[in-house]
Amino acid sequence: MSHGVKTRMKDEIRAAGRRMTRTRRAVLAVLEATRYPLSPAELYARLKKKNIAIDPVTVYRNLTALKELGLIAQLELHHEGRFRYEIKEGRDHHHHIRCNGCGRIVDLLLCPLKKLTAMIEQETRFVVGDHSLEWSGWCPKCQ
Amino acid sequence: MSHGVKTRMKDEIRAAGRRMTRTRRAVLAVLEATRYPLSPAELYARLKKKNIAIDPVTVYRNLTALKELGLIAQLELHHEGRFRYEIKEGRDHHHHIRCNGCGRIVDLLLCPLKKLTAMIEQETRFVVGDHSLEWSGWCPKCQ
DNA sequence: GTGCTATTTGCAACTGATATGCAGTAATGG
DNA sequence: CCATTACTGCATATCAGTTGCAAATAGCAC
Numbered sequence: 001m002s003h004g005v006k007t008r009m010k011d012e013i014r015a016a017g018r019r020m021t022r023t024r025r026a027v028l029a030v031l032e033a034t035r036y037p038l039s040p041a042e043l044y045a046r047l048k049k050k051n052i053a054i055d056p057v058t059v060y061r062n063l064t065a066l067k068e069l070g071l072i073a074q075l076e077l078h079h080e081g082r083f084r085y086e087i088k089e090g091r092d093h094h095h096h097i098r099c100n101g102c103g104r105i106v107d108l109l110l111c112p113l114k115k116l117t118a119m120i121e122q123e124t125r126f127v128v129g130d131h132s133l134e135w136s137g138w139c140p141k142c143q
Numbered sequence: 144m145s146h147g148v149k150t151r152m153k154d155e156i157r158a159a160g161r162r163m164t165r166t167r168r169a170v171l172a173v174l175e176a177t178r179y180p181l182s183p184a185e186l187y188a189r190l191k192k193k194n195i196a197i198d199p200v201t202v203y204r205n206l207t208a209l210k211e212l213g214l215i216a217q218l219e220l221h222h223e224g225r226f227r228y229e230i231k232e233g234r235d236h237h238h239h240i241r242c243n244g245c246g247r248i249v250d251l252l253l254c255p256l257k258k259l260t261a262m263i264e265q266e267t268r269f270v271v272g273d274h275s276l277e278w279s280g281w282c283p284k285c286q
Numbered sequence: 287g288t289g290c291t292a293t294t295t296g297c298a299a300c301t302g303a304t305a306t307g308c309a310g311t312a313a314t315g316g
Numbered sequence: 317c318c319a320t321t322a323c324t325g326c327a328t329a330t331c332a333g334t335t336g337c338a339a340a341t342a343g344c345a346c
Binding site for chain 1: 302
C-alpha cells in the first residue's frame with residue numbers, strides 16, 4: 001500500500017492545479033478526525049485549540065476550495081441556517097439526524113432515495129442531480 | 144360555506160392572542176398567490192411591486208410569527224443557504240426540486256419517508272421529529 | 287365612536303455567516 | 317534556488333436575519 005489517503009488527497013489537489021498548504025492540511029486533518037459535519041466556526045475553534053495559526057477567512061476559502069475539488073461535502077442540517085462540511089473519503093452516501101435539544105448529530109447510513117431518481121425525472125423532466133435529506137428530533141438524553 | 148380560508152386564518156391568529164394586521168394580511172396574500180416557496184427578500188420585492196408599504200424587518204417578523212402559529216412552513220432548499228416560506232393551508236406534505244441553472248422550484252408530491260421513521264427511531268434511539276428533503280438538478284430549459 | 291391596552295410597526299443599529307480586494311508569503315516545477 | 321502563481325492575512329464589505337425602542341394601530345369594552 002504505497003498510496004495513503006493523505007497522498008491521494010494531495011494528488012487530487014495538485015491535479016487541479018492547486019496546492020497542499022499548511023492550513024489546508026490542518027483543515028483536512030480536523031475534518032478527518034471529526035465524526036460529524038463541522039461548521040466553519042467550529043472548525044476554526046478546533047484549529048485554534050490546536051494552536052494552529054489560521055485566519056477565519058482562510059477556513060472559508062479552504063472549505064470552498066475543497067468542496068469544489070470534491071474532497072469534502074457541504075451540507076445544511078434541518079433548519080440550522082448555515083453550512084457544515086465533512087470529509088468524503090471513505091464514507092458512503094448518508095444523511096443525518098440532529099437533536100433539537102443538545103444539537104448532537106448522528107449519521108444515518110440508510111438512503112431510501114436512490115430508486116426515486118427515475119420517478120422524479122419522469123415527473124418533473126428535470127435531470128436530477130444531488131439531494132439533501134436531513135432529520136431533526138430528540139436524542140436519548142434530551143427526550 | 145360560511146367560513147373561508149381567510150377567516151380561518153384570522154381566527155387562528157386571534158386564538159393565539161395575536162392580531163391580523165394590514166402587513167400580515169399582505170404577507171399571507173402574497174404567499175397564497177405564489178406556487179413556490181419565497182425567500183423573505185423575494186416576498187418583500189413582491190409587496191413593494193404591489194405598492195404595499197412595509198419594512199423588510201416587518202416581513203421577517205411576520206414570517207417568524209406565522210411560522211410559530213403553524214400557518215406557514217419554513218424550509219431550506221438544497222445548498223441555497225437561506226430560508227424560504229410557503230403557505231400550509233390546503234397543501235399536502237411535499238418536497239422540492241430546484242434547478243441549478245435558473246433557480247426554478249418545482250413541487251414533488253411524493254414523500255418516500257413516512258415508513259422510515261420507525262426504522263430511524265430504532266437505529267438512533269432519537270424521537271424523530273421533522274425532516275427536510277430537497278433536490279437539485281437541471282430543469283428542461285437549462286439542460 | 288371613544289378609549290384602553292397589548293401587539294405591531296418602522297427605523298436604526300447590531301450580529302453572524304460569508305465574500306472580496308490587495309499586498310505580502312509560500313508551495314511547486316524546473 | 318528561482319520564478320511563477322496559488323494562497324494567506326488583514327481590513328473591509330455584503331447579505332441574511334435580529335433586537336431595542338418609541339410611535340402607531342388592532343381588537344375589545346363601553
